Structures are given as structure tokens and as C-alpha cells.
Amino acid sequence: MSASVTPDLADPSALAALFAPVAGEGALGLAVSGGPDSLALMVLAARWANALENAPRLFVYSLDHGFRPEAADEVAMVGREAARLGLEFRPLSWPGERPETGLQEAARQARYQLIGAAMIMDGANVLLTAHHRADQAETILMRLAHGSGLDGLKGITALSEVEGVRIFRPLLDAEPSALAAVVKDAGLAPAHDPSNESDDYERVRWRKLLPALAREGLDSAALSRFAVRMAEADEALAQLASAAFSELVRFDGFGAASLSITPLTQLGPAVGRRVLSRILAVVGGRQKPRALGQVERLFEQIANHTLPKGTTLLGTVIRIKDDCVVIAREPGRALPEGMILPPQAALVWDDRFEITNVSELTNLTAAATDFFPRHRLEEVLGFKVTTPAEAIRTAPIVRDESGAVLALGGWSFDERIKITLLVE
Numbered sequence: 001m002s003a004s005v006t007p008d009l010a011d012p013s014a015l016a017a018l019f020a021p022v023a024g025e026g027a028l029g030l031a032v033s034g035g036p037d038s039l040a041l042m043v044l045a046a047r048w049a050n051a052l053e054n055a056p057r058l059f060v061y062s063l064d065h066g067f068r069p070e071a072a073d074e075v076a077m078v079g080r081e082a083a084r085l086g087l088e089f090r091p092l093s094w095p096g097e098r099p100e101t102g103l104q105e106a107a108r109q110a111r112y113q114l115i116g117a118a119m120i121m122d123g124a125n126v127l128l129t130a131h132h133r134a135d136q137a138e139t140i141l142m143r144l145a146h147g148s149g150l151d152g153l154k155g156i157t158a159l160s161e162v163e164g165v166r167i168f169r170p171l172l173d174a175e176p177s178a179l180a181a182v183v184k185d186a187g188l189a190p191a192h193d194p195s196n197e198s199d200d201y202e203r204v205r206w207r208k209l210l211p212a213l214a215r216e217g218l219d220s221a222a223l224s225r226f227a228v229r230m231a232e233a234d235e236a237l238a239q240l241a242s243a244a245f246s247e248l249v250r251f252d253g254f255g256a257a258s259l260s261i262t263p264l265t266q267l268g269p270a271v272g273r274r275v276l277s278r279i280l281a282v283v284g285g286r287q288k289p290r291a292l293g294q295v296e297r298l299f300e301q302i303a304n305h306t307l308p309k310g311t312t313l314l315g316t317v318i319r320i321k322d323d324c325v326v327i328a329r330e331p332g333r334a335l336p337e338g339m340i341l342p343p344q345a346a347l348v349w350d351d352r353f354e355i356t357n358v359s360e361l362t363n364l365t366a367a368a369t370d371f372f373p374r375h376r377l378e379e380v381l382g383f384k385v386t387t388p389a390e391a392i393r394t395a396p397i398v399r400d401e402s403g404a405v406l407a408l409g410g411w412s413f414d415e416r417i418k419i420t421l422l423v424e
Contacts, residue, residue: 002193004395005176006133006173006175006178006221007173007174008286008374009169009181009409010052010172011177011285012332013359014032015047015048015051015203016048016051016157016194017049018044018171018173019045019048019170019171020289021158021159021168021170022056022168022170023052023056023124025056025124026123026125026232027057027058027122027123027124027125028056028057028058028059028124028125028126028127028128029056029059029060029061029115029119029122029124029126029127030042030059030060030061030087030127030129030250030375031061031111031115031127031128032060032061032062032078032082032127032130032351033062033063033074033078033191033193034074034075034077034190034191035130035190035191035192035193035196035305036064036176036179036180036190036199037068037130037131037132037171037176037179038130038379039078039081039183039186039188039190039250040130040179040182041046041129041130041170041171041179041181041250042060042082042085042087042181043085043127043183043186044170044171044182045058045087045128046058046086046087046420049386050171050294055374056124056168057086057088057124057211057359058087059088059117059119059122060078060079060082060087060088060089060117061090061092061115061119061127062075062079062089062090062091062092062093063092063093063094063110063111063114063115064091064093064094065110065111066093066094066098066108067107067195068193068194073149073254074191075091077189077191078091079091079206079227081188082289083166088122090118090119090122092114092115094107094110094114096199104201105279105369108160109163110188111182112162112163113163113164114372115165116163116164116165117287118138119165122134125166126166126167126168127165127166127167127168128167128168128169129168129169130165130168130169130179131156131169131171131172132171132172132174132175132176132179133159133172133174133175133176133220133221133224134175134176134207134210134220135156135172135174136155136156136220136223136224136227137210137219137220137223137224138203138206138207138210139155139156139210140155140223140226140227141206141213142202142203142206142270143155143224147272147292147293148292149292150230150233150234150270151234152239152292153225153227153230153234154228154231155170155223155227155229155230156227156229156344157169157231158170158172161175169304171222173224174290177222184330186269187290188203193312193379198370199329200309201212206279206378210265211354215340235308236243237270237271237274238274240261240267241267241271241274241275241278244263244267244271244275245275245278245279248260248263248264248275249275249279251282251385251421251423253409253410253411253421254387254391254394254409254410255283255328255329255330255352255353255391255394255395255409255410255421256283256326256327256328256329256387256390257279257282257283257326257327257338258293258324258325258326258327259275259279259324259325260305260323260324260325261302261305261323261325262322262323264302264325265278265302265303265304269296269299269300269333272303273292273295273296273299276298276299276302277295278294279327280313280314280315280316280327281314281354281423282293282423283315283316283327283328283352284313284315284316284329284330284352285315285329285330285334285335285351285352287314287315287334287350288314291308294314298311298313298318302320302325305317305320307320312330314336315329315330315334316328316329316330316331317329317330317388317390319388326388327357328387328390328391328394329350329352329390329391329395330390330395331368331370331390331394331395333336334338335350335394336349336350336367336368336370337366337367338365338366338367339366340364340365341355341357341364341365341366341398342357342362343357343359343360343361343362344357344359345357345359347366348422349366349396350394350396352422353395353396353409353420353421353422354408354419354420354422355396355398355409355417355418355419356417356418356419356420357416358415358416358417359399359416359417361416362401363400363401364398364399364400364401364406364417365398365399366396366397366398367395367396367399368393368394368395368396368397369392369393369394369395369397369408369409370393371393372392374389374392374399376390377408380408380413391409392409393409395409395410396408396419397409398412398417407419
């Protein structure tokens with residue numbers, strides 16, 4: 001569906017197009033709070049499923065966060081309406097104590113974790129949420145204000161994963177007024193959360209600005225088109241960066257990466273930063289940047305030859321050697337403890353190495369090498385080792401119960417152990 005066209009929610013073919021990406025699923029979850037948007041999602045999903053011969057089972061999940069006394073009644077209301085539509089209902093509550101700070105983020109995590117656990121029990125693989133065009137507009141405006149890059153400015157995507165739960169948002173092109181009309185026509189009385197009107201929340205403040213922006217032409221449709229174009233630009237740069245990564249970046253058996261500075265800077269900031277980000281992710285155990293500015297600053301320092309010695313970022317140590325950037329895993333507590341390697345099984349170590357025991361051997365362990373004399377390494381490997389000391393210390397070593405070394409880094413000294421460096 002084009003971001004410039006609002007779907008006709010009364011048209012069965014339009015509904016079929018909206019829900020088409022999940023039509024082949026055996027079971028789906030619906031996140032329904034009781035507000036107008038999520039009630040509309042429930043009504044529309046039921047209509048869509050009723051028109052199919054082999055429809056997915058629909059499970060409605062409604063969570064009482066314990067913030068408001070009315071929430072329990074709202075969950076009960078969702079349950080009644082779900083039953084009226086012939087949908088299976090799962091009421092949920094958030095147990096335990098609430099944190100004193102970061103309550104909204106904790107609530108979000110709890111919501112998806114609790115729903116995710118219920119989905120596993122029900123066999124549902126995808127959760128549908130009721131994010132719509134105004135949600136997209138608010139998100140774009142907030143990210144613009146925060147200085148997001150292209151990845152952020154493409155806004156909310158139809159498909160994503162949150163807290164391990166696969167999410168699909170079929171209503172991103174729908175206006176909230178259209179969803180409200182669906183609810184009214186269905187004779188439902190939606191719940192209203194007062195926090196949705198509170199200026200304490202940034203999203204609400206942007207929401208209240210939308211009518212004034214719309215009068216100047218910057219309405220939710222325009223912002224949705226902007227998000228689509230940013231997504232297209234993001235994909236184009238991602239393809240360029242992927243090709244550059246494959247051509248320029250070299251990994252050694254200890255998981256350290258190196259690339260020449262000149263071709264990196266010739267890529268330009270937009271692509272070069274993406275290449276650096278991917279290296280940091282691979283070498284640093286997939287730690288996520290807290291802000292785009294971190295990688296922007298790193299690229300500038302490398303390009304301008306002003307990188308401080310021993311720079312660390314996102315679980316890595318970055319150094320300049322001759323005309324190369326060399327990036328190794330940073331030693332420290334973020335590394336995994338010793339892990340048991342069961343027979344005929346594989347484990348992913350530090351999100352960097354896949355280690356497989358293809359035998360029936362038991363009592364094998366994988367741990368950080370921590371210390372292995374360089375001269376001894378060279379005797380074992382048969383070549384001069386020039387990788388940074390940090391890379392050696394943070395590479396995995398596999399030992400048997402007698403302490404014998406069966407594998408180190410990307411090298412296996414025993415045919416029963418297979419190791420793969422994960423660079424994708």
C-alpha cells in the first residue's frame with residue numbers, strides 16, 4: 001500500500017492486502033489495550049479472518065500494567081468484545097515491583113515479554129499491533145528533533161522484532177480517524193487512557209502539534225511519504241555499504257578486523273559510517289550504538305588522523321597501524337563465562353563465533369583465551385601472529401576435560417570441533 005493512499009477499511013480486497021504478509025501463519029496475536037486504535041485492529045482482523053477459508057487462529061492479548069484502577073475493567077471489556085467476535089482472549093497482568101525510574105521503558109519491555117510468553121504457549125508466531133499513520137508522523141518528528149540518521153528517519157516499519165517478538169503493523173497507512181470510525185460503526189465504546197493527553201510525554205506534545213503542521217502541508221500523509229523515501233535511501237546506502245564491507249574488510253582468525261583508511265574515507269561519510277558500524281557490531285559482540293554521533297565521531301577521527309591511542313567503543317578497541325584501521329574485541333566483563341559444549345550441538349560464543357561439537361565428546365568447554373603467549377601461538381599455528389593482544393585474549397578457546405586445547409579462535413586442531421566466525 002502506498003504511503004500516499006489511505007486504504008478503504010470497508011473494502012474486503014483492501015483488508016486482504018493489508019493483512020496479506022501474515023495470511024500464511026497458523027496463529028496470530030493481537031495486542032489490544034482497549035483504545036480506539038487497537039479495538040479497530042481487532043475488528044478488522046476478525047473481518048479479514050472470517051473471509052478466509054483457512055484463516056489463522058487469532059489470539060487477543062490485553063495487559064493490565066497496574067498503573068490505573070480502570071485498567072482491569074478495560075481488559076475485561078476487551079475480553080467481552082473479543083468473545084463477541086469469536087476470538088480467543090488472554091488477559092495478562094504485570095507482576096512484581098515497579099522500577100522507580102524508567103517506568104515507561106520497563107512497562108514496554110514487560111508488555112512484549114509477557115505477550116511473547118503467552119504467544120509461545122498459543123503457538124502464535126507474529127503479533128499484530130495497531131500503529132497507524134499518526135503514530136508514524138509522531139515518530140518521524142521525534143527522531144528529526146533528536147538528530148536521527150536515515151535508519152531512524154524511515155520511521156516505524158511494518159515488520160520488526162521487539163524483545164524477541166515478531167511484530168507486524170498492518171495499519172501504518174491508516175488514519176486514526178478511519179480507525180475511530182470502524183470502532184463507532186461496530187458499536188464499541190473504547191477506553192481512554194489519560195496519559196495519552198499528558199504533556200509529560202514527548203510523543204503527546206508532538207501529537208498536539210500535528211494539526212498546526214498539517215495546516216502548513218506537513219500532515220501525516222506527507223510524513224509517511226518522507227518515511228518511505230528515507231527507507232528507500234537507507235536501503236540503497238545499505239547495499240553500497242554491504243558491497244564495500246565485503247570488498248574492504250578483512251577478519252583474522254581471532255575475530256579482529258582491519259581495513260585501509262584511504263578506501264574507507266573515499267566511500268564518504270554516509271557509506272563509510274555504515275561500514276564502521278557493521279565492523280563494530282561484528283567485532284564487539286553485536287552491541288548497539290547508543291547514538292549515531294558515536295560512529296560519526298569515530299569516522300571523522302579516522303578520516304582526519306586524529307584518533308586517540310587506545311580508543312574504545314561498543315566493546316571494541318580501535319587502533320591505527322600504518323594506513324589501516326585495526327579493530328579488536330575489548331577484554332572485560334561483557335565476554336561470556338565458560339560455556340559447556342554438548343555432544344552433537346552448536347553454540348554461539350559472544351555473538352561472534354559458532355562452535356560445533358560434531359562428536360559424542362562430553363565435558364568440553366568454550367571460554368575466553370585470556371592469556372596465551374604469542375610465541376606459543378606461533379608454534380601452534382605455524383605462522384607469525386600480528387593480531388592485537390586484545391584479539392587473542394578475547395578469542396574463544398575450546399578444551400577437553402584434561403585441559404587439552406582442541407580449538408582456538410577460528411582454528412580447530414581436532415576434526416570433531418568446527419568453528420565459524422560470524423560476520424553477517
